[in-house]
Amino acid sequence: MKLLLPLFFWLYPGIAMVQPKDIRSKGVSLFPKKDTGAIIPTRALFLKPEILSSGFIDIVNNGQVNASARFIRLFIGEPGKFAFPLSVYSGVSSNNFQNQQSSGGQMSNEHLVNSFINPLSGLANISIDGILYFKPKKVKITRSGFLYHMGERILTGYKAGILSTPFAGKPINFLSSFGSAGWYFQTGAWEKNNTKNLGVFWLAGRYIFCKTSAKQIKEILPGILTNGFYHGWSLAWGVDINNLVNIKVVFYKYVKRPEIDYSLPIYQFSFNYSLR
16 A cells, blocks of 8 residues: 555556647636636536546656645635635655765765755645736736745655664654745746737746754754754745646755755756646
8 A cells, every 4th residue: 555655656646647628728717717606507517527537747957856746625614705825735755866875875865955944745635826916806827926925835755864774764654834925926927929828927936934843853864953843935926727747946045954964956947837
């Protein structure tokens, strides 16, 4: 069973690459409008629930690969009034392009440096995220807004020590709180000679923080001196055109460097997918 779960998350993005025609080509708004409480048309009753409908594959410059699928997305609050989106992600990570052991023969925890600053990391991730547009009543392609993301996740570390000693290399799961806030801007993007398939090009800048129990980190790395709080910032851009491309590139920079050894800078390349 332990082998089936990672295998599912690695194969699912490939299966999901074929997408139905986007409603954007029919002149419908890029973003869903709020529910007004009106009676739902009969045809809407046949809509599939948004379960395992999207996800991403991340490739980080140190060789780490992350694959995650969004299990479900819900809205909590009053329909047509105040509501916030709640997303549940589940994923797996693998360092297929690098040796998981350090030069001293110990299990490496370098992957945690990327996991701390990446809001979508974790074996399980429950979070609230969204964009508050500055002019929400004017639905158009080019606009900007305030983005936010906060939640809890489960990260995995490996108990430090020479592999020949007891419990060395043992995986330990622990909770980590995170949050981010920043500025978002988007405008249109399309393929040459095909303006009907209109997508978006976006830019974003965020401040990111992460808080983990120092006791939990010391359980993995007994000799570390840390309070478990790390923060930094990121710059990102992406292009999303239906049935053509959906990628993003993110640059991360720590303000307070984690005590775990790692190499700078941190670049992340993501390939997103969605079933609509």
